[in-house]
Amino acid sequence: MTLPSITTLSGTDQQAPSDATGASASRSGLRLGPNSAVVLIAALLAVVVPLLIWWNVTVPGRALIVCLFVLMVPGTPAAILLTTRARLQFSLAPALSLSSYIALTMLTMTVGLWWPRTVVTILAVVGLALTGPALDASRTVVARRRNRALSQANDRGISIRGRTLGRLxxxxxxxxxxxxxxxxxxxxxxxxxxxxxxxxxxxxxxxxxxxxxxxxxxxxxxxxxxxxxxxxxxxxxxxxxxxxxxxxxxxxxxxxAPLSTGYVHVGFIDAIANAGHSLTGIDARFSWPGFFATAASLTTVAGMTDATGFLIPFPLVAGTLLIAPVFTVANAITTSVRLSWLAVFIFIAGNWVQQDYFSPQAVAFYFYLTVIAVVMDTARRSTIPRAHGRGWPRFASPTVRTPSRAGSDSASATIAMESALLLVGAAMVVSHQLTPAALIVSLALLSFLGVTRFRTLWLGVGIVFAAWFAFGATDWWLGHLTDLFNSFGDASGSLQSGVGSRVRGDPEYQRMQQFRILWSAALCLLAAIGWLRLRHTRLAPATAALIAGTVSLVVGQSYGGEVVLRIFLYALPFLAACAAVTIGGLARRPGTMATIGVTVLMSALMISGTAARGVNTSFERTPGDARAAADFVLAKAPTGSTVRPLLTEGTLRARRITELRGPTQSACRRTAFECLLAQHPDYIVLTSTRESFEHLINGAIPDYFGHVETQLLTSGMYRVTWRSPNATVLERTSPRLTLAPEGGR
Structure with a gap:
């Protein structure tokens, strides 16, 4: 049985080509277009990677080869079969590959099987099965595009060779x-x-x-x-x-890694890789284990000892994957390629919230934006019926209208695309808690406005979300259901924890936090001006709805004080597109002065983004010697040891998360020294980054940890076993003591 080619899925070119077109197609079939080359690379990976992992062949760059497999197989041929639009192919290919890997890994793990090599092999077989149809589709598209380019060049009297030479x-x-x-x-x-x-x-x-x-x-x-x-x-x-x-x-x-939370995720991945299943009673994030389980499978088949190697380059990979969907969203809103690229640069400058580190939310946001990009691009190419009537009938008419199919897409192509987006949404649901809610709200609003043909996609993702929350995340909601209901609707509390509570501590630090707020507000202002200029376009209501939908998350819960940051991130692609409209006039003006003006403006944007992103660097970074100190403790501490601070220093959770623990957390109004003794941990880790946090946020005195260390050593209960410029490790040498109750002597 032969899979349908792209012409069948799209519903175009049903008739035989003319002689000229057919001759050109046969000639172009001898050369590889970009799509054909990428499909062949994916096919090569689908052959090589299973051989590497089943025969356990150690070759240089094996981890990189496996990572390329995860990003390209089977999503590359699948994306080419789903759409001829390059921007959607670039968005969909990695998303489909990752979501397929996550879905298959979770399926096998849920039924009690841990088969990383089998999962990779199944994906490889699927990728190879799609390769032939994808190559046929690619050759057809290459021939069509080349004929179109030749026709346009002949009409304008332009030499393609001369134009290509100048571009090169x-x-x-x-x-x-x-x-x-x-x-x-x-x-x-x-x-x-x-x-x-x-x-x-x-x-x-x-x-x-x-x-x-x-x-x-x-x-x-x-x-x-x-x-x-x-x-x-x-x-x-x-x-x-x-x-x-x-x-x-x-x-x-x-x-x-600049954020030590990444090391916590490394520990989660290590625990799943060793156990072969998700853990319970350890951390709420294990209730959404899709990202961690897939990363554990990846490290296993890649022959890596752990996932630490992903930490440093991951923000670059995550940011690069976002370029295509950000561009696609901006192009749907502005209908201008030039403004869409400007929006990409504005997004890069505005993305200061640092949710692109090695984390489930980074992958979930990419999934979210990919789904929205496909929906928005499809809406732009569809014919949307006008609202009719007056009063309530006119207001309600969008809820029942259905746009035409995009371009000349067939019914089967539309159904296939919606199924692919549902797969991406399902992979997001099992990987992250908040992002699926943002996607469901956004898709529901677009469906209510009647601008998308995927009218039930929000319902499909919602059903998967409800099912997983009820049956897959029981370890979380059994202990947090009361907090969830109590915080629902408390928008002021979410704003206070997300904004007000962050502007405190050192005066200069407060000014930098205020700069973050002003920088974000400036982007919102530029976006508001741009939206007013676009307000009469077809997708202006949809753009406003997408921004409003993300803002509505503030009534849910504070999400540990981070919901405001996530709202800004979810809205940023749409804000960037509208802001590009505001400043796009300057980018289009001819002349040297306009070029200088655009350069100065973009430089200011990038410097502002750098400053906003790096406000917390003094306590969020992970110096190399602090990581070495954590490795020292992890290697030395016996099973069952208590370590402080285990929860605030992520490097201490990079391994052995079920073997080492932190002291029981309780309110303590004593001095820091007395609180440490009251908890009597076996090991105490003092780092310069944590000391900086105490100084900037809580107003601690200079050399705060130095005073605590001196008291600990003077007590005779601890001795120093590690010392470096940014870390000190103390080990308890005497039996545990019990301090008198607070207030007693």
Missing amino acids: QFRLCAMLTLAACLGLWLRSTAVVDLDSVSTAGLISALNWQYFAALAGIVIVAVIALRRPRLDVIVLAASAVCLIAVITLYVGIADWS
Whole structure:
């Protein structure tokens, strides 16, 4: 049985091509288009990776090869069969591959099987089965596009060869410039002293090499953005370089993950890989184990000892995956390719919330944005019936109207796409708690407005969400159901925990937190102006609904004080698209002064994004010696030992999460020294980053941990077993003592 080609799915080109078109197609069949090349690479991975893992072959770069497999198989051929639109293919291919991996891993694990190699093999077989139809579809599309380009060039009297030569020259110069800027940036990471970061955050420690590299990349992006004919490769490369420069700086400089929570996730993954199933009674995040289980399977088949190797490069991978869906959303809203690329750069600058670290929410947000991008792109290409009548009938008419199929897509293509999006949504549901709620609300609003043909997609994702919450996340809701209902509807409490409680502590630190708020408010203001200019377009109501839908999450729960940050992140792609409309006029103006103006504006955006992202660097970074101190404790402490602080230093949970524990948490109004003795932990880990947190947020005195250490050593109950510039480890040497009750002597 042969799978349908892209022409069958899309419902186009049902008749035989003309002689000229057929001859061109046969000639182009001898050459590989980009899609065909990518499909063949995916097929090669589908053959090689199962052989590597079943024969346990150790080759250089095995982990990288397996990671490419996870991002390309079987999503690459599937995406090409689902749509001819390149922007959707770039968005869908990794999403379908990842979601398939997550879904199959969770399915096998739920029935009590832990078969990482079998999961990979099944995905490889599916990818190979789709390869032939995908190659046929790719050749057809290549022939059609080349004929169209030849026709347009002949009509305009343009030489394709001459135009291509000029573009290649510009591309070569741009790539060399970007490479030089990255080299300068790497030099900056080598000479920066992150221990000198002040209360103003990372911006206080950056050197001239960083700003020069950032400016060079911005100049390349601006020149590419203002060329009469946009060079997508240069624009994409510039975006990737900006993501690397902004998100990887602290990680490369410390050669350690900038957020220690990533090490906690490494510990979760290690525990699942060892147990072969999810754990209960340990942490609420195990109730949504899709990301952790898939990463555990990945590390197993990749031959990695643990997932630590993913921590540093992950923000770059996550940011790169977002480029295509952000561009697609912006293009649906603005209908301009140039403004869409500008929106991508605004998104990069505005994404300061650091939810792109190695975490379930990073993958879930990518899934969320991919689904929205497909829905919005489909809506833009559909014919949406006008609302008729007056009063209530006119208001209610959008809820019952159904747009036409996008372009010339067939019914089978529409059903196949909706099924693929449901798979992505299901993978998101089992991986994260909050993001599926944002997706369900957004899809429901789009369905209510009658702008999407996928009218029941929100219901499908909602059913999966309800089923998993009821039967898969019982370990969480059995202990938190009361808190969930009590916090529901408390918008003021969510705002206070998400905004008000963060602006406290050191005066300069408070000013930087206020800068974050003002920077976000400025983006919202630019977006509001842009939306007013777009208010008469077809998708303006849908854009407003998507922003409002994310804001409505504030009435749910505070989500540990982070719901406001997540709301801003979920709304940022739509805000960036509208903001691009506001400043897009400057980008389109001819002349040198306009180029300088755009360069200055984009440089200011990127510097502001760097400053906002790095406000908490002094206590969120993970110095290399602090990580080494944690490894020392993890290797030395006997099973059952109590360690403080186990919960606040993520590196201490990178392994042995079921063997080591923190002291029982209880309110303590004594001095820090007395509280430590009351908990009598076996090991005490004092780090400079935690001390910085106590100083900036809680107003602790200078050398706060130094005073605590002196008291501990003077008591004779502890001795130092590790000391480095950023970490000290103390081990208890005497039997545990019980202090008198508070208030007693």
